């Protein structure tokens with residue numbers, strides 16, 4: 001399986017369990033690896049034959065920017081579902097990083113894998 005990826009996607013959103021976090025947008029940093037077979041596109045050199053990573057990024061900016069989840073777990077799961085269903089991706093690995101959310105720690109967050117890796 002080949003992988004099409006987006007790295008260091010930064011999106012401002014309401015996320016968190018504390019009162020102040022319900023009022024102020026914070027930046028989440030998203031890394032996604034999406035399973036694909038890139039051979040048809042490599043052969044045709046046509047964007048229609050592959051997953052357009054720009055379309056994925058645009059969709060996530062819209063979805064996450066409007067979302068108001070409390071947990072990074074929920075955000076990760078919902079984003080994974082969206083990518084699997086809307087973009088027909090068979091497998092993905094997704095990291096949601098809420099950088100600086102805990103004093104003394106650079107990164108916190110979750111990493112999930114969903115779908116079938118062939």
Ligand SMILES: Nc1nc2c(c(=O)[nH]1)N=C([C@H](O)[C@@H](O)CO)CN2
Nearest residue numbers: 016017018070071072073098101102
């Ligand atoms: N497993 C989790 N632990 C915590 C989360 C979370 O989303 N998942 N969130 C928080 C707070 O919102 C934190 O980001 C700010 O201190 C704490 N623990």
